Amino acid sequence: MDAVRLIETSRRALTTTTGGLPELSAEVWQAQALAQAIGSRLAVTGPPELRGEALGLTELAGRGCGVLDTPRLGAGELRAALLTDLGDARQVLLHLGGLLGEVGIALVGMASAAEDEASYWQCVEAIDAADESRDRILEMLRKLADRDRALAEREAG
Numbered sequence: 001m002d003a004v005r006l007i008e009t010s011r012r013a014l015t016t017t018t019g020g021l022p023e024l025s026a027e028v029w030q031a032q033a034l035a036q037a038i039g040s041r042l043a044v045t046g047p048p049e050l051r052g053e054a055l056g057l058t059e060l061a062g063r064g065c066g067v068l069d070t071p072r073l074g075a076g077e078l079r080a081a082l083l084t085d086l087g088d089a090r091q092v093l094l095h096l097g098g099l100l101g102e103v104g105i106a107l108v109g110m111a112s113a114a115e116d117e118a119s120y121w122q123c124v125e126a127i128d129a130a131d132e133s134r135d136r137i138l139e140m141l142r143k144l145a146d147r148d149r150a151l152a153e154r155e156a157g
Helices: 003-016 021-045 048-067 089-113 117-156
Strands: none
Touching: 003 021, 003 089, 021 048, 021 089, 021 117, 048 117, 089 117
16 A cells, blocks of 8 residues: 555544544554654665655654554554555655654643553653654655755756
8 A cells, every 4th residue: 555545544543533542542553653664665765865864764653653552453454564655755754744743642632641650651752752753754855855956956057
């Protein structure tokens, strides 16, 4: 499945979850796992100027998954494993940034509802990972814009 479609599926699932904190936590984890998979794919096959930031995204999203409890998923339920095509890097990054913004909002709600201090701090760490992941995405978008500008200048010049 292409990345934008998976991102939109994750975004819908995250924003329409009604099953309480365990289901919301599972959707946040799914989104972080998808960000990790996209970062990994960009690091290997994406534009060369994005590879360093993409590796950073992979690590940060992995940290976001690592601080949350891993959900029990049935066969075929891990959305990140369904990723087959990145498509246009800019579109993927724009959509992924939106998804990670939704993840941050969900995590703030989860932190507010946390019943114990350990759960609260898990959410705070996951918020930090999502926020830093978005920073990486913004940097990759900036690099793509710089590349496009340089190409346009060469063609005009």
